[in-house]
Amino acid sequence: MTQRIHDFLLRRREEGRDTEPCLVVDLDVVRENYQTFAKTLPDTRVFYAVKANPAPEVLRLLASLGSCFDTATVQEAEMALAAGATPDRVSFGNTIKKERDIARAYALGIRLFAVDCKEEVEKIARAAPGAKVFARILYDCAGAEWPLSRKFGCAPEMAVEVLDHAQRLGLEAYGVSFHVGSQQRNVKAWDRALASAAAIFRDCAERGISLKMVNMGGGFPTKYLKDVPTVRSYGMAIFRALRKHFGNRIPETIIEPGRGMVGNAGIIETEVVLISKKSQKEGELRWVYLDIGKFGGLAETMDESIRYQIRSPRDGADVEPVVLAGPTCDSADVMYEKSPYPLPVSLEIGDKLLIDGTGAYTSTYSSVAFNGLPPLKTYHI
Numbered sequence: 001m002t003q004r005i006h007d008f009l010l011r012r013r014e015e016g017r018d019t020e021p022c023l024v025v026d027l028d029v030v031r032e033n034y035q036t037f038a039k040t041l042p043d044t045r046v047f048y049a050v051k052a053n054p055a056p057e058v059l060r061l062l063a064s065l066g067s068c069f070d071t072a073t074v075q076e077a078e079m080a081l082a083a084g085a086t087p088d089r090v091s092f093g094n095t096i097k098k099e100r101d102i103a104r105a106y107a108l109g110i111r112l113f114a115v116d117c118k119e120e121v122e123k124i125a126r127a128a129p130g131a132k133v134f135a136r137i138l139y140d141c142a143g144a145e146w147p148l149s150r151k152f153g154c155a156p157e158m159a160v161e162v163l164d165h166a167q168r169l170g171l172e173a174y175g176v177s178f179h180v181g182s183q184q185r186n187v188k189a190w191d192r193a194l195a196s197a198a199a200i201f202r203d204c205a206e207r208g209i210s211l212k213m214v215n216m217g218g219g220f221p222t223k224y225l226k227d228v229p230t231v232r233s234y235g236m237a238i239f240r241a242l243r244k245h246f247g248n249r250i251p252e253t254i255i256e257p258g259r260g261m262v263g264n265a266g267i268i269e270t271e272v273v274l275i276s277k278k279s280q281k282e283g284e285l286r287w288v289y290l291d292i293g294k295f296g297g298l299a300e301t302m303d304e305s306i307r308y309q310i311r312s313p314r315d316g317a318d319v320e321p322v323v324l325a326g327p328t329c330d331s332a333d334v335m336y337e338k339s340p341y342p343l344p345v346s347l348e349i350g351d352k353l354l355i356d357g358t359g360a361y362t363s364t365y366s367s368v369a370f371n372g373l374p375p376l377k378t379y380h381i
């Protein structure tokens, strides 16, 4: 935890404002993360994935540092523009868009769109004539802790057809994109995807279409319980893969970090509401209920995928595994049960816990008023 977050939480507690859970994000850490990405891949443009944390403070900071923005909706695009980005620094990266939203984005000046099928290309040709499009390809996401399924992207051979179709309809077939899966702990994951991208470049060139850009997506991890490689090692592996597959004709490149940009900048403070057992049987686990759960911002504990680091004021004491659950009346609101979580035996009701690495994919996942609970309170300092 940074000194600034520590001091902020202390003051909040002293002023008696610590009645609800909260997320505190240290903007200095976001700034450092941006600079690390920019320095590590100096020839690559950074498009921050807005969905990871769309707080205006984060967007304004990144806009001022020169970041571009990957947006999933017109609303996110408007937020990036309001934060100071110019339309040429905003992409519409969702492959699933309403035609009227494409037209709205085009009216805002946005000219860079993702596609993964001919049907979407046709919408863009009608609503955003002359725009640049890049084709998203499928990737199996092995090695990622939050894999992305088959929802986005098409087979590489089909991407060639999709780009060809775009060019025929008067769009600019601009490039290829992929996402290696979020929280990708294997630095080599980009290699295979870049091999596919290079093959698409060659196939398109044979058809007289000269692609210019590879969008290498997000996937850069945040440290949760397990250690993760440094951004520098990702940068070196990516650069080597670019050289290997594109030789000395490396195209324009983009990365879209979300989690890796903001994850480690945030900490959630939560309170222990109840500690109890389900029976008096020998070996029965304790249940620890917090005032935040899956519906309060910890949605990524779904299937116990993301395993956060949780700290307590009693760290250093003996620990034993507990089942960790949220406060709501929904039985799915259990974070860790299949793999119980070690917490101090001396933990007590009313203790405050700190959940590390929660700057990404938390605040916007918290429900509006499920069980009457307010959305997660957030502070960007």
Ligand SMILES: *Cc1c(COP(=O)(O)O)cnc(C)c1O
Binding pocket: 049, 051, 052, 070, 093, 094, 179, 181, 182, 183, 217, 218, 219, 220, 256, 257, 258, 259, 260
């Ligand atoms: C969500 C998303 C990202 C960000 O992914 P991270 O794993 O958080 O870095 C990047 N690009 C696209 C298209 C996305 O949908």
